[in-house]
Amino acid sequence: MAVGLTLIFGVMRVVNFAHGDMMVWGMYLAFVLATRAGLDPYLAFPVCAVALFALGVVVQRGLVDPIIEAPHEMQILLMLGVALVLENTALLIFGPEPARVRSPLARLAWEVGPLYVDVARLVTFAVAVVLTLALSLFLYRTDLGRLIRASADNHYGALVIGADVRRIYAxxxxxxxxxxxxxxxxxxPILPFQPPTGLSLSVTSFNIVIIGGMGSLVGAFIGGLLVSVAESLGAVFLRPSLKELFSFSLLIVILLFRPAGLFGKRTP
Amino acid sequence: MLRLEGVEAGYGDVVAVRSVSLEVRAGEIVALIGSNGAGKTTTLRAIAGLLPLRRGSVELEGRRLNGLGSAAVVRAGVAHVPEGRQLFPTMTVGENLELGARTAEGRAYRPQTLARVFDLFPRLAERRAQLAGTLSGGEQQMVAIGRALMARPRLLMLDEPSLGLAPVVVGSIFANLAAINRDGLTILLVEQNVLRALKCSHRAYVLENGTITLSGASATLLADERIKRAYLGR
Structure with missing residues (x-):
């Protein structure tokens, strides 16, 4: 999730406040696929990825593109608007009750020595690792991926070499x-969700991305690990409701000592 | 090959270039000279499709280029080495060069063109895996020229290739331009360094306050009293 946000920010310098709400839409899509088509979310995730890809392209082409030259504040307002529309559409369709997708995997746990390893979380983690690796291979080894990096590096330079920057952004x-x-x-299947979950997910993503460094894939990945470890420890040692205290304290510490984030580059 | 007819372009309320007409014939090196702010860069950006034309037309071999956008202009065979080089600083020299191959021909002949670029600029072969942002100014200029060559263009446009470089480096860059031209590539060169530009080009246009005030064979202009007084300080 944070990897996606970092990609959007890194390439276009657009701060995507609709990120969490897009994620909630991914969850509801998995929910619909599971309840209507009986598709397990661990198999359905590529479908959700494709659907959200289309949504992303439409949002970029139709809404972000016309104001890509406008100052940051405008884009933030626009993305907040998109976030509100997405959240309330979800509210209208799915209602305010928390939902959760059932998957047989989510109930499994392996006993490894003195520890219980939750299979669902392990699978999620494995897929996240694979996706991050695949994404970096794509960005570093393919022509389109290199063009995306080039546009992130120097927008004008990409225009000069004749890259179709609009298509790359989309x-x-x-x-x-x-x-x-x-x-x-x-x-x-792990996290119960409802339409307003999007906001807290956006905030968590931002936290991860800022800790890891804006625009860095590795940073987003490491930041994600740090934040989740911090929150788990917080939940164990304090109260579960106080877990965010830890991740945001981490954010403050990082901002104090490395304002650009762990893997971020300072922009002059 | 390239023909500009009454081109007008600018930024916001400012008209930077007014009714510029010029022609570049196949195989030539044509210099566009003039002082700072005369509209040289604006002219190149207008040809490259990076700035919309207010009036006039740009044609490459009889085909209209204006209004097509930069991607189509590159595909039509015009490569641009912009002012300030505009490389991709966090990417390697090799990646920067390969990114230049945005045309069908460029992609088809990528290894051959890369070999030719390394032949022209052996230094780049040594620095292939280095990040472009860590190179010296002269090396960065080589990458910018190499990147443009990777498109296998029919017309190469250069904007101030000598800017900020040591004289010795400028000399080698200009020698390379002559070599590229001998390969058969047509060049449109924008330069503030009037002496260098006139010495290496066949013909030249003088741009002053957004209009062309003088044009002719470079050798003739080099001897012209007005040029001597205004640009060569003699």
């Missing part, structure tokens, strides 16, 4: 959204 936004789509489907 692809990058789509991939970013696809990442959240997949993430949403994968966590839907």
């Amino acid at each position: 692809t990058a936004f789509g991939i970013g959204a696809a990442c959240v789509g997949a993430a949403g489907a994968l966590v839907s």
Whole structure:
């Protein structure tokens, strides 16, 4: 999820406040696929990724593109608007009750020595690792991926070499959204969700991305690990309701000592 | 090959270039010279499709280029080495070069063109895996020229290739331009370094306050009293 956000920010410098809500849509899609078609979310996540890719391309082409030259504040307002529309549409269709997708995997646990390893979480983690690796291979080894990096590096330079920057942005936004789509489907059996969950997910993603460093894939991945470990420890040692205290304290500490994030580059 | 007819372009309320007409014939090196702010860069950006034309037309071999956008202009065979080089600083030299191959022909002949670029600029072969942002100014200029060559263009446009470089480096860059031209590539060169530009080009246009005030064979212009007084300080 944070990987998707970092990609969108890194390439377009657009702060996507609709990120969490897109993720909630990925969750609801997994929910619909599971209840109507009997598809397990661990199999359905590619479908969610594809659907969110399309949503991402549409949002980019139709809404972000016309104001891509506008100052940051405008884009933030726009994305907040998109977030509100997505959240309330979900509320209208699915209602306010928390939902949860059932999957047989989510009830399994392996006993490894003195520890219980939750199979669902392990699968989610494995898929996240694979997706991050696949995404970096794509960005570093393919022509389109290199063009995405090039546009992120120097927008004008990309225009100069004759790259179709609009198409590249749409692809990058789509991939970013696809990442959240997949993430949403994968966590839907673990995390109960309802339409307003999107906001807290957006906040968590931002926290991860800022800790890891804006625009860095590795940073997003490591940041994700740090935040989840911090929150789990917080839940164990304090009270579960106080777990965010830990991740946000981490954020403050990182901002104090490394304002650009762990893997971020300072932009002059 | 390239023909500009009454081109007008600018930024916001400012008209930077007014009724510029010029022609570049196949195989030539044509220099566009003039002082700072005369509209040289604007002219190149207008040809490259990076800036919309207000009036006039740009044609490459009889085909209209204006209004097509930069991607189509590159595909039509015009490669641009912009002012300030505009490389991708966090990507390697090799990646920067390969990204230049955005045309069908460029993609088809990528290994051959890359070999030719390394032949022209052996330094780049040594620095292939280095990040472009860590290179010296002269090396970065080589990457920018190499990146443009990777598209296998029919017309190469260069904007101030000598800017900020040591004289010795400028000399080698200009020698390379002559070699590229001998390969058969047509060049449109924008330069503030009037002496260098006139010495290496066949013909030249002088741009002043957004209009062309003088044009002719470079050798003739080099001897012209007005040029000597205004640009060569003699």
